[in-house]
Amino acid sequence: MRLLTVPNWSFGRSKLLLRAFEEILETRRLSIHYLKADVDHNRTVSAFSGEEDAVLEALMLMADQAFDAIDLNRHTGVHPRIGALDVCPFLPLDAPQEMALPTVERLAALLAARHGVPIYLYEKSERGRHEADLPSLRKGGFGGLLGRLLTPDFGPQFAHPRLGVTVMGIRDFLIAMNVNLRHASPIPANEIARTIRRLRGEGDPRFLGVRALGFALGSREMSQVSMNLTLPDLTPVDPIVEWIRVEASNYGTTIRGTELIGVIREKDLPTSTHLRVKDPQIIGGM
Secondary structure (H helix, E strand, O other): OEEEEOOEEOOOOOHHHHHHHHHHHHOOOOEEEEEEEEOOOOEEEEEEEEEHHHHHHHHHHHHHHHHHHOOHHHOOOOOOOOEOEEEEEEEEOOOOHHHHHHHHHHHHHHHHHHHOOOEEEOHHHOOOOOOOHHHHHHHHHHHHHOOOOOOOOEOOOOOEOOOEOEEEEEOOOOEEEEEEEOOOOOHHHHHHHHHHHHHHHOOOHHHOOEEEEEEEEHHHOEEEEEEEEOOOOOOOHHHHHHHHHHHHHHOOOOEEEEEEEOOEEHHHHHHOOOOOOOHHHEEOOO
16 A cells, blocks of 8 residues: 655754655655755655555654654744644555555554654544544644643653654645745734635635645745645635735735645646646645
8 A cells, every 4th residue: 555644843944854854765665745844934844655664664764863853842933833743644545545544553653652752643543532632732832732631542641741742644635835925024924814714714615624824934034824725626726826916915915936835636736826836746646
């Protein structure tokens, strides 16, 4: 079974650790779709696929490297986080989702035993236990976890003092993307993201399944509307970018560029012309 995984790691300023990740992925039989660190988010997103054993081996080796280096007590960045390996989704590429469930649970058990990190299963791997507590965990961030009695699926009942907790599981495909604005203040990006969330809550069909946050990107003197499109068959990319373009003009700013984070399905390309897509990011057959 071939698996795609998109682990999000809470570091974005260590070239040494990023290079270690590159070496791990390049020396295994894997397709590397994406590996990029962001200084302002202080976050690295990786995306790679291959046979399940190769994927799990690479993930364990990456965790060994990252967990030795990351200390969330000293972590600063605009992106919210609750763990050194913050979230680790999986998508089977040539099998039904249920076929991958045991593989993900095997990895969760190994990771928890090896590093003492609580692991929560989510999305399609979720066992009916975390509908309420996962949002509350994320809302409090890493600091809100310390000393709190937890109920993870694997590992200890207290957050690791440096590494927090990890959330992983099988999920449906989504598109992660950023729209960057020519405005250093985060106010326009925050307001645009807030409007998207409000319209989604009201059932506006243009924003079904769209999660949005606004950030300031200090190192680049711009701001960002960061989004996950969890229902890309219903809410394609281009109309959302065009809507943001109009909204940004109301705040006296313009779009500086867009970013595709991770991967995109080949069938999404005709309606994602505003994204800069590199060939390795394209996943066919999904």
